[in-house]
Amino acid sequence: MATTAPAEAMAQNEKVLSDALAAASLSDKDVETKPELEEGEIEEEEDDGNPKTVFDSAARFNLKHPLYAKWTMYFDSLASKATTKTEQTSIPNASAHGGWLDDIRRVMEFDSVEEFWGLYNNIVPPSQLPGKANYYLFKDGIIPAWEDAQNKNGGKWAIQVPRDKSKAQIDQMWLYTMLAAIGETFESGVDGSAPERSDLVTGVIMSCRPGFYRIALWTRDAPDVSLPETDELMKRILTIGRYFKVSVLGYAEDQKLMTGGFQTEILFESHKDSERKGNKNKLTI
Numbered sequence: 154m155a156t157t158a159p160a161e162a163m164a165q166n167e168k169v170l171s172d173a174l175a176a177a178s179l180s181d182k183d184v185e186t187k188p189e190l191e192e193g194e195i196e197e198e199e200d201d202g203n204p205k206t207v208f209d210s211a212a213r214f215n216l217k218h219p220l221y222a223k224w225t226m227y228f229d230s231l232a233s234k235a236t237t238k239t240e241q242t243s244i245p246n247a248s249a250h251g252g253w254l255d256d257i258r259r260v261m262e263f264d265s266v267e268e269f270w271g272l273y274n275n276i277v278p279p280s281q282l283p284g285k286a287n288y289y290l291f292k293d294g295i296i297p298a299w300e301d302a303q304n305k306n307g308g309k310w311a312i313q314v315p316r317d318k319s320k321a322q323i324d325q326m327w328l329y330t331m332l333a334a335i336g337e338t339f340e341s342g343v344d345g346s347a348p349e350r351s352d353l354v355t356g357v358i359m360s361c362r363p364g365f366y367r368i369a370l371w372t373r374d375a376p377d378v379s380l381p382e383t384d385e386l387m388k389r390i391l392t393i394g395r396y397f398k399v400s401v402l403g404y405a406e407d408q409k410l411m412t413g414g415f416q417t418e419i420l421f422e423s424h425k426d427s428e429r430k431g432n433k434n435k436l437t438i
Contacts, residue, residue: 217265221337223293226260230286278324284363290331291356299424303355308375308423310394313367315415323366327359329401330368340392343399365415375423378434394421394438
């Protein structure tokens with residue numbers, strides 16, 4: 154029976170070992186010399202064909218969680234008045250709703266959870282905004298103005314807090330307000346019960362001023378403040394106010410907030426009453 158000579162066997166073994174070492178060296182070299190990602194560049198990931206949420210891949214998700222409605226974020230400040238407006242960022246037909254709307258810029262429209270977080274993580278938080286600036290977050294097709302047909306018969310719940318004492322909390326207060334709005338939970342009970350209806354809130358506003366912050370949520374209808382709580386609209390408005398105070402802002406339902414200065418209670422008034430100086434037709438939670 155033919156056998157392999159020792160020298161020939163050794164040569165074959167050396168070749169196998171040499172090839173294995175070369176392959177290993179090549180792999181190591183590839184890892185070591187792999188180019189670093191440039192700023193903003195996304196590393197390619199293998200696609201297994203399965204849907205990915207933002208929780209699976211923050212950069213390459215392909216599955217979105219839709220919201221109940223589309224929303225639009227607007228912004229204005231003293232600085233924005235000096236900027237050049239474009240058709241893409243200004244409000245269409247702004248002059249029909251009042252000249253002040255010419256200074257409001259449309260930031261972005263979104264209709265999914267993922268798009269909201271993409272927006273939120275790339276805009277300046279309220280605590281870092283200048284002394285006169287506003288964020289407006291409204292349902293699609295609703296202009297952040299009293300003159301809008303879906304706002305003109307409504308009103309607003311609002312709270313005002315001192316800027317110097319609230320800077321550490323205001324970002325969270327605003328975030329929770331936006332989440333409650335886009336999640337349609339403002340008509341939930343303070344016990345967390347699901348809302349029976351959720352179509353009253355049209356938008357929320359964050360206003361930054363030199364001495365205070367103000368958060369307001371607008372409703373499409375406003376009740377006569379003299380009506381009892383058993384009135385259907387009054388009941389819904391009070392439910393929104395209580396949820397805003399307790400579940401969103403984190404206060405106790407019976408907690409008194411007025412401490413002087415810029416601090417206010419959580420107050421509701423109709424847009425029509427807001428135009429009257431010295432108006433006392435307000436609800437307090």
